[in-house]
Amino acid sequence: MISQMKAKDNPETGEPMSPIDYFESHHLKSTGWRNEYTQEKHAEMVTSRAEVLTQTQARTQSELGDTASSAESVVGPEQVDEFQIMSQALGTRSRWQKVFGALPRLKSVGGSRAASTGQVAETIATLKQQLAEKDAEHARRINETQRQMAEKEAENQRRLEETQRQLNAQNRMLQTLIAKLGIEMPPP
Template identity: 55%
Template structure:
Protein backbone atom coordinates (compact mmCIF):
# COMPACT_ATOMS: atom_id res chain seq x y z
CA UNK A 1 0.00 0.00 0.00
CA UNK A 2 2.89 2.36 0.68
CA UNK A 3 4.19 1.82 -2.85
CA UNK A 4 0.75 2.71 -4.19
CA UNK A 5 0.73 5.81 -1.96
CA UNK A 6 4.11 6.90 -3.32
CA UNK A 7 3.23 6.21 -6.96
CA UNK A 8 -0.04 8.14 -7.00
CA UNK A 9 1.54 11.29 -5.58
CA UNK A 10 3.23 10.63 -2.27
CA UNK A 11 3.84 13.21 0.39
CA UNK A 12 4.00 16.16 -2.00
CA UNK A 13 0.30 16.04 -2.85
CA UNK A 14 -1.23 14.42 0.21
CA UNK A 15 -4.72 15.64 -0.71
CA UNK A 16 -4.49 13.98 -4.13
CA UNK A 17 -3.29 10.75 -2.54
CA UNK A 18 -6.20 10.75 -0.10
CA UNK A 19 -8.65 11.20 -2.98
CA UNK A 20 -7.61 7.91 -4.63
CA UNK A 21 -8.00 5.08 -2.08
CA UNK A 22 -6.22 1.77 -2.55
CA UNK A 23 -8.40 -1.07 -3.93
CA UNK A 24 -11.18 -1.97 -1.46
CA UNK A 25 -10.10 0.20 1.46
CA UNK A 26 -12.73 2.63 2.79
CA UNK A 27 -11.87 6.31 2.37
CA UNK A 28 -11.67 7.04 6.10
CA UNK A 29 -9.22 4.17 6.62
CA UNK A 30 -7.20 5.25 3.57
CA UNK A 31 -6.92 8.81 4.94
CA UNK A 32 -5.53 7.43 8.21
CA UNK A 33 -3.02 5.30 6.27
CA UNK A 34 -1.98 8.26 4.11
CA UNK A 35 -1.36 10.37 7.21
CA UNK A 36 0.69 7.52 8.65
CA UNK A 37 2.74 7.05 5.45
CA UNK A 38 3.43 10.80 5.32
CA UNK A 39 4.42 11.04 9.00
CA UNK A 40 8.00 11.43 10.15
CA UNK A 41 7.65 8.40 12.46
CA UNK A 42 7.05 6.11 9.49
CA UNK A 43 10.05 7.33 7.52
CA UNK A 44 12.85 6.29 9.83
CA UNK A 45 14.42 6.59 13.23
CA UNK A 46 12.15 8.66 15.44
CA UNK A 47 15.12 10.12 17.34
CA UNK A 48 17.13 11.43 14.39
CA UNK A 49 14.63 11.32 11.54
CA UNK A 50 17.10 9.39 9.36
CA UNK A 51 16.57 6.02 7.77
CA UNK A 52 17.85 3.28 10.04
CA UNK A 53 20.52 0.82 9.05
CA UNK A 54 19.61 -2.86 9.02
CA UNK A 55 21.70 -3.56 12.11
CA UNK A 56 20.14 -0.67 14.02
CA UNK A 57 16.70 -1.94 13.04
CA UNK A 58 17.63 -5.41 14.33
CA UNK A 59 18.69 -3.86 17.63
CA UNK A 60 15.52 -1.80 17.91
CA UNK A 61 13.33 -4.86 17.35
CA UNK A 62 15.17 -7.17 19.74
CA UNK A 63 16.35 -4.80 22.50
CA UNK A 64 13.34 -3.65 24.52
CA UNK A 65 13.11 -2.28 28.06
CA UNK A 66 16.90 -2.29 28.46
CA UNK A 67 17.16 -6.04 27.88
CA UNK A 68 17.56 -8.36 24.92
CA UNK A 69 14.75 -10.73 23.99
CA UNK A 70 17.12 -13.68 24.26
CA UNK A 71 20.78 -14.39 24.74
CA UNK A 72 20.93 -15.65 21.15
CA UNK A 73 19.86 -12.26 19.74
CA UNK A 74 22.38 -10.51 21.98
CA UNK A 75 25.20 -12.77 20.74
CA UNK A 76 24.19 -12.38 17.09
CA UNK A 77 23.97 -8.60 17.45
CA UNK A 78 27.45 -8.52 19.01
CA UNK A 79 28.77 -10.61 16.08
CA UNK A 80 27.17 -8.27 13.55
CA UNK A 81 28.54 -5.15 15.26
CA UNK A 82 32.03 -6.69 15.37
CA UNK A 83 31.79 -7.60 11.67
CA UNK A 84 30.62 -4.09 10.80
CA UNK A 85 33.52 -2.54 12.74
CA UNK A 86 35.97 -4.90 11.02
CA UNK A 87 34.56 -4.08 7.58
CA UNK A 88 34.69 -0.36 8.36
CA UNK A 89 38.34 -0.51 9.45
CA UNK A 90 39.24 -2.52 6.33
CA UNK A 91 37.45 -0.01 4.11
CA UNK A 92 39.19 2.90 5.83
CA UNK A 93 42.57 1.16 5.45
CA UNK A 94 41.92 0.71 1.73
CA UNK A 95 40.87 4.35 1.47
CA UNK A 96 44.13 5.48 3.08
CA UNK A 97 46.10 3.36 0.60
CA UNK A 98 44.36 5.10 -2.30
CA UNK A 99 45.05 8.60 -0.95
CA UNK A 100 47.23 10.61 -3.31
CA UNK A 101 50.27 11.94 -1.37
CA UNK A 102 50.79 14.78 -3.88
CA UNK A 103 47.23 16.10 -3.79
CA UNK A 104 45.30 15.17 -0.62
CA UNK A 105 42.15 16.66 -2.16
CA UNK A 106 42.07 13.60 -4.42
CA UNK A 107 41.58 11.25 -1.50
CA UNK A 108 39.40 8.16 -1.81
CA UNK A 109 36.58 9.82 0.11
CA UNK A 110 36.47 12.82 -2.22
CA UNK A 111 36.64 10.63 -5.32
CA UNK A 112 34.49 7.64 -4.32
CA UNK A 113 32.20 9.26 -1.73
CA UNK A 114 31.54 8.00 1.79
CA UNK A 115 32.53 4.46 2.70
CA UNK A 116 29.63 2.03 2.36
CA UNK A 117 29.31 -1.32 4.08
CA UNK A 118 27.09 -4.16 2.90
CA UNK A 119 25.04 -4.71 6.05
CA UNK A 120 22.91 -7.36 4.33
CA UNK A 121 26.04 -9.50 3.86
CA UNK A 122 26.98 -8.98 7.51
CA UNK A 123 23.51 -10.04 8.68
CA UNK A 124 23.52 -13.04 6.35
CA UNK A 125 26.92 -14.10 7.65
CA UNK A 126 25.77 -13.92 11.29
CA UNK A 127 22.18 -15.08 11.02
CA UNK A 128 22.34 -17.28 7.92
CA UNK A 129 19.62 -17.42 5.29
CA UNK A 130 16.49 -19.43 4.89
CA UNK A 131 17.12 -22.83 3.40
CA UNK A 132 15.07 -22.31 0.22
CA UNK A 133 15.19 -18.57 -0.36
CA UNK A 134 18.08 -16.28 -1.14
CA UNK A 135 17.80 -12.59 -1.83
CA UNK A 136 18.31 -11.68 -5.48
CA UNK A 137 18.37 -15.41 -6.37
CA UNK A 138 14.87 -16.51 -5.49
CA UNK A 139 13.46 -19.82 -4.44
CA UNK A 140 15.82 -22.77 -4.57
CA UNK A 141 14.72 -26.38 -5.21
CA UNK A 142 13.39 -28.42 -2.32
CA UNK A 143 16.07 -30.52 -0.77
CA UNK A 144 13.72 -33.51 -0.51
CA UNK A 145 13.35 -33.65 -4.29
CA UNK A 146 17.12 -33.49 -4.76
CA UNK A 147 17.76 -36.11 -2.10
CA UNK A 148 20.02 -33.99 0.07
CA UNK A 149 19.90 -33.53 3.83
CA UNK A 150 17.51 -30.96 5.21
CA UNK A 151 19.25 -27.73 6.18
CA UNK A 152 18.08 -25.17 8.72
CA UNK A 153 20.48 -22.47 7.62
CA UNK A 154 22.78 -21.95 4.67
CA UNK A 155 25.54 -19.36 4.68
CA UNK A 156 25.93 -17.12 1.67
CA UNK A 157 28.91 -18.99 0.17
CA UNK A 158 29.90 -19.08 -3.47
CA UNK A 159 30.44 -22.84 -3.16
CA UNK A 160 26.88 -23.30 -1.95
CA UNK A 161 25.60 -21.11 -4.79
CA UNK A 162 27.57 -23.16 -7.33
CA UNK A 163 26.16 -26.36 -5.83
CA UNK A 164 22.64 -24.97 -6.12
CA UNK A 165 23.27 -23.92 -9.72
CA UNK A 166 24.44 -27.46 -10.56
CA UNK A 167 21.38 -28.92 -8.83
CA UNK A 168 19.05 -26.62 -10.74
CA UNK A 169 20.79 -27.47 -14.02
CA UNK A 170 20.45 -31.21 -13.34
CA UNK A 171 16.76 -30.81 -12.47
CA UNK A 172 16.06 -28.90 -15.69
CA UNK A 173 17.46 -31.76 -17.82
Protein backbone atom coordinates (compact mmCIF):
# COMPACT_ATOMS: atom_id res chain seq x y z
CA MET A 1 0.00 0.00 0.00
CA ILE A 2 2.84 2.40 0.82
CA SER A 3 4.43 1.88 -2.59
CA GLN A 4 1.07 2.47 -4.28
CA MET A 5 0.55 5.62 -2.21
CA LYS A 6 4.01 6.89 -3.20
CA ALA A 7 3.17 6.25 -6.83
CA LYS A 8 0.24 8.65 -6.39
CA ASP A 9 2.30 11.42 -4.76
CA ASN A 10 1.03 14.95 -4.96
CA PRO A 11 2.90 16.30 -8.01
CA GLU A 12 2.97 19.86 -6.62
CA THR A 13 4.33 19.14 -3.13
CA GLY A 14 5.90 15.71 -3.70
CA GLU A 15 4.25 14.41 -0.52
CA PRO A 16 2.72 10.95 -0.57
CA MET A 17 -1.03 10.62 -0.61
CA SER A 18 -2.53 10.25 2.87
CA PRO A 19 -3.80 6.75 3.73
CA ILE A 20 -7.40 7.94 4.04
CA ASP A 21 -7.23 9.72 0.67
CA TYR A 22 -5.68 6.61 -0.86
CA PHE A 23 -8.54 4.54 0.59
CA GLU A 24 -10.98 6.93 -1.09
CA SER A 25 -9.20 6.83 -4.45
CA HIS A 26 -9.05 3.05 -4.30
CA HIS A 27 -12.70 2.45 -3.35
CA LEU A 28 -14.54 5.41 -4.92
CA LYS A 29 -15.11 4.85 -8.62
CA SER A 30 -16.75 7.09 -11.19
CA THR A 31 -20.01 5.21 -10.61
CA GLY A 32 -19.81 5.71 -6.84
CA TRP A 33 -18.57 3.72 -3.88
CA ARG A 34 -17.85 0.03 -4.37
CA ASN A 35 -20.27 -0.83 -1.55
CA GLU A 36 -21.95 0.67 1.50
CA TYR A 37 -19.32 -0.72 3.86
CA THR A 38 -16.46 1.19 2.22
CA GLN A 39 -18.57 4.35 2.09
CA GLU A 40 -19.43 4.07 5.81
CA LYS A 41 -15.84 3.31 6.81
CA HIS A 42 -14.51 6.23 4.73
CA ALA A 43 -17.03 8.59 6.35
CA GLU A 44 -15.99 7.28 9.78
CA MET A 45 -12.30 7.85 8.98
CA VAL A 46 -12.91 11.38 7.61
CA THR A 47 -14.97 12.27 10.69
CA SER A 48 -12.26 10.91 13.03
CA ARG A 49 -9.56 12.82 11.13
CA ALA A 50 -11.60 16.05 11.34
CA GLU A 51 -12.13 15.55 15.09
CA VAL A 52 -8.41 14.95 15.68
CA LEU A 53 -7.49 18.01 13.60
CA THR A 54 -10.01 20.16 15.50
CA GLN A 55 -8.66 18.94 18.85
CA THR A 56 -5.08 19.56 17.71
CA GLN A 57 -5.90 23.06 16.50
CA ALA A 58 -7.76 23.90 19.72
CA ARG A 59 -4.83 22.65 21.78
CA THR A 60 -2.40 24.65 19.64
CA GLN A 61 -4.49 27.81 20.01
CA SER A 62 -4.65 27.44 23.79
CA GLU A 63 -0.91 26.82 23.99
CA LEU A 64 -0.17 29.80 21.75
CA GLY A 65 -2.24 31.96 24.05
CA ASP A 66 -0.26 30.69 27.06
CA THR A 67 3.23 31.00 25.62
CA ALA A 68 4.29 33.32 22.86
CA SER A 69 6.93 30.98 21.47
CA SER A 70 6.13 27.30 21.76
CA ALA A 71 7.88 24.51 19.94
CA GLU A 72 4.73 23.82 17.93
CA SER A 73 4.51 27.39 16.69
CA VAL A 74 8.04 27.05 15.38
CA VAL A 75 7.83 23.45 14.09
CA GLY A 76 4.14 23.32 13.19
CA PRO A 77 1.13 21.39 14.53
CA GLU A 78 1.26 17.72 15.52
CA GLN A 79 0.82 15.26 12.70
CA VAL A 80 -2.37 13.22 12.62
CA ASP A 81 -1.69 9.48 12.62
CA GLU A 82 -3.98 8.43 9.81
CA PHE A 83 -2.82 4.82 10.03
CA GLN A 84 -4.14 4.77 13.60
CA ILE A 85 -7.45 6.25 12.43
CA MET A 86 -7.68 3.60 9.69
CA SER A 87 -6.89 0.82 12.16
CA GLN A 88 -9.65 2.05 14.47
CA ALA A 89 -12.17 2.25 11.62
CA LEU A 90 -11.23 -0.87 9.69
CA GLY A 91 -9.69 -3.01 12.41
CA THR A 92 -6.38 -4.80 12.14
CA ARG A 93 -5.42 -7.82 10.10
CA SER A 94 -3.20 -10.69 11.02
CA ARG A 95 0.18 -10.81 9.31
CA TRP A 96 -0.08 -7.08 8.50
CA GLN A 97 2.41 -4.51 9.65
CA LYS A 98 2.25 -0.79 9.07
CA VAL A 99 4.74 0.38 6.46
CA PHE A 100 5.73 -3.19 5.51
CA GLY A 101 2.28 -4.32 4.41
CA ALA A 102 1.44 -7.99 4.36
CA LEU A 103 3.99 -10.20 6.06
CA PRO A 104 4.88 -13.53 4.42
CA ARG A 105 3.10 -16.67 5.44
CA LEU A 106 5.07 -19.12 7.51
CA LYS A 107 5.12 -21.79 4.81
CA SER A 108 6.47 -19.35 2.21
CA VAL A 109 9.56 -18.60 4.32
CA GLY A 110 10.42 -22.24 4.93
CA GLY A 111 8.81 -22.63 8.32
CA SER A 112 7.40 -25.87 9.59
CA ARG A 113 4.37 -26.92 7.63
CA ALA A 114 1.26 -28.54 8.90
CA ALA A 115 0.86 -32.18 7.96
CA SER A 116 -1.84 -33.03 5.49
CA THR A 117 -5.08 -34.53 6.72
CA GLY A 118 -4.20 -37.83 5.07
CA GLN A 119 -0.88 -38.02 6.90
CA VAL A 120 -2.55 -37.20 10.20
CA ALA A 121 -5.23 -39.86 9.64
CA GLU A 122 -2.57 -42.42 8.70
CA THR A 123 -0.53 -41.59 11.79
CA ILE A 124 -3.61 -41.87 14.00
CA ALA A 125 -4.51 -45.25 12.45
CA THR A 126 -0.94 -46.52 12.96
CA LEU A 127 -0.90 -45.35 16.58
CA LYS A 128 -4.29 -46.96 17.23
CA GLN A 129 -3.03 -50.24 15.77
CA GLN A 130 0.13 -50.11 17.90
CA LEU A 131 -1.97 -49.35 20.97
CA ALA A 132 -4.31 -52.27 20.22
CA GLU A 133 -1.30 -54.60 19.78
CA LYS A 134 0.20 -53.45 23.09
CA ASP A 135 -3.17 -53.86 24.82
CA ALA A 136 -3.46 -57.42 23.43
CA GLU A 137 0.11 -58.24 24.56
CA HIS A 138 -0.62 -56.78 27.99
CA ALA A 139 -3.85 -58.79 28.27
CA ARG A 140 -1.98 -61.96 27.19
CA ARG A 141 0.66 -61.37 29.87
CA ILE A 142 -2.00 -60.78 32.51
CA ASN A 143 -3.78 -64.00 31.52
CA GLU A 144 -0.49 -65.95 31.57
CA THR A 145 0.36 -64.55 35.01
CA GLN A 146 -3.12 -65.38 36.31
CA ARG A 147 -2.84 -68.93 34.87
CA GLN A 148 0.57 -69.42 36.52
CA MET A 149 -0.77 -68.11 39.82
CA ALA A 150 -3.75 -70.47 39.59
CA GLU A 151 -1.43 -73.42 38.87
CA LYS A 152 0.79 -72.51 41.84
CA GLU A 153 -2.28 -72.13 44.05
CA ALA A 154 -3.51 -75.56 42.95
CA GLU A 155 -0.04 -77.06 43.56
CA ASN A 156 0.13 -75.45 47.01
CA GLN A 157 -3.36 -76.74 47.81
CA ARG A 158 -2.37 -80.26 46.67
CA ARG A 159 0.79 -80.14 48.83
CA LEU A 160 -1.20 -78.87 51.79
CA GLU A 161 -3.71 -81.73 51.42
CA GLU A 162 -0.86 -84.27 51.06
CA THR A 163 0.85 -82.88 54.17
CA GLN A 164 -2.47 -83.02 56.04
CA ARG A 165 -2.94 -86.69 54.99
CA GLN A 166 0.60 -87.53 56.14
CA LEU A 167 -0.01 -85.79 59.48
CA ASN A 168 -3.29 -87.66 59.91
CA ALA A 169 -1.57 -90.98 59.08
CA GLN A 170 1.25 -90.26 61.55
CA ASN A 171 -1.31 -89.23 64.17
CA ARG A 172 -3.19 -92.53 63.69
CA MET A 173 0.06 -94.51 63.96
CA LEU A 174 0.97 -92.63 67.11
CA GLN A 175 -2.46 -93.30 68.60
CA THR A 176 -2.11 -96.98 67.74
CA LEU A 177 1.33 -97.19 69.40
CA ILE A 178 0.09 -95.40 72.48
CA ALA A 179 -2.83 -97.80 72.72
CA LYS A 180 -0.56 -100.85 72.31
CA LEU A 181 1.89 -99.63 74.92
CA GLY A 182 -0.87 -98.69 77.29
CA ILE A 183 0.34 -95.19 77.93
CA GLU A 184 -2.29 -92.84 79.11
CA MET A 185 -2.13 -89.42 77.57
CA PRO A 186 -3.75 -86.40 79.18
CA PRO A 187 -6.60 -84.99 77.12
CA PRO A 188 -5.64 -82.17 74.85
